[in-house]
Amino acid sequence: MLLKQFFQQHGYVRVANETRKEQLGQKYKKGYEVRLVVKTQSELAHIRQLLHQIGFKAGKPFQKHSRIVQPIYGQSAVEWFSSTTLSEGKGARRKHTTIQQAKVGARATNV
Secondary structure: OOHHHHHHHHEEEEOOOHHHHHHHHHHOOOOOEEEEEEOOHHHHHHHHHHHHHHOOOEOOOEEEOOEEEEEEEOHHHHHHHHHHHOOOOOOOEOOOOOHHHHHHHHHHHOO
16 A cells, blocks of 8 residues: 555644744644554554655654554655645545645634
8 A cells, every 4th residue: 555545544644833833932842743543563564664665754653542653753744645635635634635724723723
């Protein structure tokens, strides 16, 4: 399975809230992140291999309930994964169709 296809079915993005980042400075630790959710260690190994092949550095995977989450950090990763999938409205969990809309949505929730 290709990474973008996997992301469409089992992934989501987390986007930094620029307003809070400006207000809190270094105390605000959240940034841009793609998360791929897998069921098994073999799926995780396959995903990590694909990430390595295209040049992304995979973060440390962690357990979330009965699933394994593989984070990929950085704005470039969010942009790469969302370049087609978010604009088409596909993906596992997504409130916004673009990174810019995610930023605007994040500002609106903190007012």
